[in-house]
Amino acid sequence: MWSDLVDLLFQAYERFSLLPLFIEIALVFIVIAIILTISAYASILFRRYKAYVHAKRIAFLSPKIEDLITEQVLLNENLDKDMPIESFEFDKAALDNKIYKKPEVRQILIDTLIRYRKNFRGEVGELLRKLYIDMVLQEDSYKKLKSMAWETKIKALVELTQMDIPIADVTLLPLTNSRNPTLRAAARNAYIQLSKNEPFKFFDIATEPILPWDQLEMFKIITTSKDIAIPNFARWVSYSTNKSIVSFCLKLIAHYDQQNAIPTVVGLLETKDHYFRANAINCLGKLTAESAEPRLVSMYNSQPIICQIEILKAMGRIASGKYLEFLKHEFLYSFNFEIQMNAARSIIKHNTQTSRAMLNELVETTNEDNRIIIKHCQNPLIKY
Amino acid sequence: MPNILVIEDDDIMLKAIRNILNKDGFNVVTAKDGKEAFEMLETAEYDIVITDLMMPYANGLEVVSRLRNDSNKRNVGIIVVSSVGNEETITEAFRLGADDYLKKPIMAGELLIRIRKLLAYKTSKALFVTKRK
Numbered sequence: 214m215w216s217d218l219v220d221l222l223f224q225a226y227e228r229f230s231l232l233p234l235f236i237e238i239a240l241v242f243i244v245i246a247i248i249l250t251i252s253a254y255a256s257i258l259f260r261r262y263k264a265y266v267h268a269k270r271i272a273f274l275s276p277k278i279e280d281l282i283t284e285q286v287l288l289n290e291n292l293d294k295d296m297p298i299e300s301f302e303f304d305k306a307a308l309d310n311k312i313y314k315k316p317e318v319r320q321i322l323i324d325t326l327i328r329y330r331k332n333f334r335g336e337v338g339e340l341l342r343k344l345y346i347d348m349v350l351q352e353d354s355y356k357k358l359k360s361m362a363w364e365t366k367i368k369a370l371v372e373l374t375q376m377d378i379p380i381a382d383v384t385l386l387p388l389t390n391s392r393n394p395t396l397r398a399a400a401r402n403a404y405i406q407l408s409k410n411e412p413f414k415f416f417d418i419a420t421e422p423i424l425p426w427d428q429l430e431m432f433k434i435i436t437t438s439k440d441i442a443i444p445n446f447a448r449w450v451s452y453s454t455n456k457s458i459v460s461f462c463l464k465l466i467a468h469y470d471q472q473n474a475i476p477t478v479v480g481l482l483e484t485k486d487h488y489f490r491a492n493a494i495n496c497l498g499k500l501t502a503e504s505a506e507p508r509l510v511s512m513y514n515s516q517p518i519i520c521q522i523e524i525l526k527a528m529g530r531i532a533s534g535k536y537l538e539f540l541k542h543e544f545l546y547s548f549n550f551e552i553q554m555n556a557a558r559s560i561i562k563h564n565t566q567t568s569r570a571m572l573n574e575l576v577e578t579t580n581e582d583n584r585i586i587i588k589h590c591q592n593p594l595i596k597y
Numbered sequence: 598m599p600n601i602l603v604i605e606d607d608d609i610m611l612k613a614i615r616n617i618l619n620k621d622g623f624n625v626v627t628a629k630d631g632k633e634a635f636e637m638l639e640t641a642e643y644d645i646v647i648t649d650l651m652m653p654y655a656n657g658l659e660v661v662s663r664l665r666n667d668s669n670k671r672n673v674g675i676i677v678v679s680s681v682g683n684e685e686t687i688t689e690a691f692r693l694g695a696d697d698y699l700k701k702p703i704m705a706g707e708l709l710i711r712i713r714k715l716l717a718y719k720t721s722k723a724l725f726v727t728k729r730k
Binding site: 279283287288292325328329330331332333334335336337338 | 609610612613616617620680701702703704706707
């Protein structure tokens with residue numbers, strides 16, 4: 214039989230070698246295309262079958278797992294007594310069930326516990342955590358953290374963070390500087406949430422940037438997490454060489470109104486990077502740093518538009534009233550619409566007797582275009 | 598035994614709330630979305646409605662609004678349980694007539710206390726109205 218097949222292949226090859234070259238090339242392409250199509254379909258079918266089997270398994274196991282959680286956590290009789298969570302005891306026989314030894318079942322159990330943790334805090338939330346620990350599920354998560362696949366690592370980070378399980382710095386810190394932006398962001402978020410004493414330690418070693426979207430996510434975590442130790446962010450503004458860290462710290466300084474950071478931020482006005490300088494000016498404005506006002510005005514004329522606009526905004530936020538004439542001058546004599554608009558807004562923002570009188574005077578004496586700008590800026594619906 | 602309707606599209610949360618309330622002696626009926634909830638509200642009377650906000654067919658705010666605009670169901674106690682925590686949504690829920698608002702993750706004990714307080718308030722209010730009549 215094998216010899217027949219070899220003969221057949223040999224004959225086919227002989228016939229093939231007699232064909233013109235372009236037909237040979239076309240035939241090779243056709244065969245490759247057929248093989249690729251078949252393997253693509255086979256792969257899709259295999260994946261679908263795997264997903265189907267997994268879904269069926271989940272459908273079968275979920276009620277059992279939910280029953281376990283209901284009995285051990287939600288309906289735990291000790292919840293009504295004033296007992297510390299650490300002294301709660303689960304039914305050992307239920308936890309030692311053979312079914313919970315299988316890795317895939319343990320994964321479904323972890324996923325279900327996390328879904329519950331997202332919905333419950335307080336005693337129930339703590340008891341869910343205790344169940345996770347008592348079933349040694351953290352070991353499964355730790356194992357995933359050692360995986361080569363970054364998706365698995367992220368899954369482990371999310372699990373451990375949700376369950377508030379500490380991760381050693383030696384494992385987590387390198388991940389905060391990973392070259393993979395998704396893993397890096399997840400590790401940084403996990404570090405902030407899990408490290409109670411020094412949640413921003415990774416700022417010291419970060420060489421990779423914090424992307425703008427990650428900054429938003431991190432900002433949300435920092436400002437909504439409880440019991441987080443907020444450091445003096447000026448320290449990174451002074452010595453970090455990572456521009457995105459400094460830029461992020463400027464936003465945090467403004468958010469936490471860290472007035473003692475003003476001298477450090479003023480020092481940043483010397484920087485050659487325009488965008489960076491604009492961030493520093495923005496921060497000074499939000500801190501209402503009146504002491505920085507003369508410096509901002511003196512540097513105004515030598516600045517690019519982006520920094521000039523930030524200076525005008527900062528003067529509106531500081532609103533000391535000392536530079537109203539300067540703002541008026543910029544409004545009347547600038548040829549840039551953005552500058553005029555920000556100058557007008559900053560005059561309005563002062564909201565003092567002098568500024569209101571100045572506005573009235575401007576409305577009466579200036580041309581029609583400027584009047585429209587003032588009217589537009591006076592609209593309270595337009596955010597400043 | 599007070600009747601409570603729980604409207605929640607997350608299976609796990611729905612079962613969990615039902616179990617917690619059953620354990621405390623409440624009679625609990627569940628609905629998975631706004632549409633199912635409207636059908637249940639047509640067929641039975643409830644002392645308290647606990648509703649999520651983000652749900653298919655009809656969201657929680659629509660449920661609150663419809664209950665408060667129905668003269669027969671105006672006095673039902675409404676507690677909103679949602680993961681939405683922004684000021685506009687919370688104030689909108691109260692403006693439409695919700696009695697209480699709990700942000701997820703919730704504390705089971707807190708939910709029970711709020712339900713009992715709301716029930717006590719509704720009972721005393723009903724007594725006051727009857728006495729005045």
